Amino acid sequence: MAAKNFKILGIDTSCDDTCAALLEVNNRQVKILSNVVSSQVKLHQKYGGVYPFLAKREHQKNLPLVFKKAVKDAAEIDLIGVTAGPGLEPCLWQGINFAKDLAEKIKKPLILVNHIEAHILANFIDRELASIKFPAICLVVSGGHTGLILMKDIGKYKLIGETRDDAAGECFDKVARILDLSYPGGPAIAAAAAKLQITNYKLQITLPRPMINQKNYDFSFSGLKTAVLYNYRTQPEKIRKSKKYVRAMCSETQQAVIDVLIRKTLKAARDYKVKSIILGGGVAANEELRKQFKKKAEVFVPSKVFCTDNAAMVALTAFFHRSDNFKSIKAESNLRI
Numbered sequence: 001m002a003a004k005n006f007k008i009l010g011i012d013t014s015c016d017d018t019c020a021a022l023l024e025v026n027n028r029q030v031k032i033l034s035n036v037v038s039s040q041v042k043l044h045q046k047y048g049g050v051y052p053f054l055a056k057r058e059h060q061k062n063l064p065l066v067f068k069k070a071v072k073d074a075a076e077i078d079l080i081g082v083t084a085g086p087g088l089e090p091c092l093w094q095g096i097n098f099a100k101d102l103a104e105k106i107k108k109p110l111i112l113v114n115h116i117e118a119h120i121l122a123n124f125i126d127r128e129l130a131s132i133k134f135p136a137i138c139l140v141v142s143g144g145h146t147g148l149i150l151m152k153d154i155g156k157y158k159l160i161g162e163t164r165d166d167a168a169g170e171c172f173d174k175v176a177r178i179l180d181l182s183y184p185g186g187p188a189i190a191a192a193a194a195k196l197q198i199t200n201y202k203l204q205i206t207l208p209r210p211m212i213n214q215k216n217y218d219f220s221f222s223g224l225k226t227a228v229l230y231n232y233r234t235q236p237e238k239i240r241k242s243k244k245y246v247r248a249m250c251s252e253t254q255q256a257v258i259d260v261l262i263r264k265t266l267k268a269a270r271d272y273k274v275k276s277i278i279l280g281g282g283v284a285a286n287e288e289l290r291k292q293f294k295k296k297a298e299v300f301v302p303s304k305v306f307c308t309d310n311a312a313m314v315a316l317t318a319f320f321h322r323s324d325n326f327k328s329i330k331a332e333s334n335l336r337i
């Protein structure tokens, strides 16, 4: 007898996107029935960053709409997964409460999902489970996190290094703000860097590669942002507002981040003798990072829509943990893997 199609609803409100997705798993095949992301970018653009209480209000408003778009018939849902952390606490609670009420209404189990684990497991959305061999080293790079995680299996993780200050995506967002580019900074920086023409590249900018030669697996990106700020302040108005300067600065910032991420990840992969390297998180959508990583090693990386925040990864993570028994429900803004 064929196994029943199992339908999982995922919900994520950890930051500024309201996300709901419906996955169907059948014979280990994952099918995405819907993947809805309602972005608040326009709202937060004015401030150059996310305002948690504004984001919370938007989640409250958007959740019923996003859910309706993602799910045609709530009676079909077998399981619900919701992000419980890490993230912005007022935002997390919106998703949790919505999911909890729904679970009670349709009498289906609710699973609390770790957002960082979901970014890692996003790699299994459109890939065979067996194609990734363990142990693996995972680089999770997003707006809130930058960490290296040793993964022995699904559900078995050890954090071996993380950022001591700003996350890589946060660094991009802050540098974009200095250079008067739009929010979120990562895609804006990548686009400006891609326009740099080396032929008329007269502005030589060299930024630091923080902690690149240190033996540990930690990162630090706040000094990089400060180096950009100092350089920017020393330039005459005419130069720093020029496209050439902005593009050169974006290119060098992006390269500095990429150099550090690749070097440290490959070092961890060698030291721990892993069989696979996995990337995840919003910054893993960066084209140059993907390209340069692939030149150096075989890496697994989700397609771009599953790198940035989405609920399909949350639904899949819930599916993997469906037998776990969570006794209490809590939003944990600092939840660790």
Ligand code: KG4
Residues within 6 Å of the ligand: 015, 141, 142, 143, 144, 145, 168, 169, 170, 172, 173, 184, 185, 186, 187, 190, 281, 282, 283, 284, 285, 286, 287, 307, 308, 309
């Ligand atoms: O995973 P994500 O959507 O949210 C968090 O969990 O934080 O990551 C958002 C971060 C932002 O800092 C954004 O600037 C960055 O990912 N990002 C990128 C790109 N797309 C998003 N950074 C570099 N290049 C990109 N293409």
Ligand code: ZN
Residues within 6 Å of the ligand: 115, 119, 142, 143, 281, 282, 308, 309
């Ligand atoms: Zn994320």
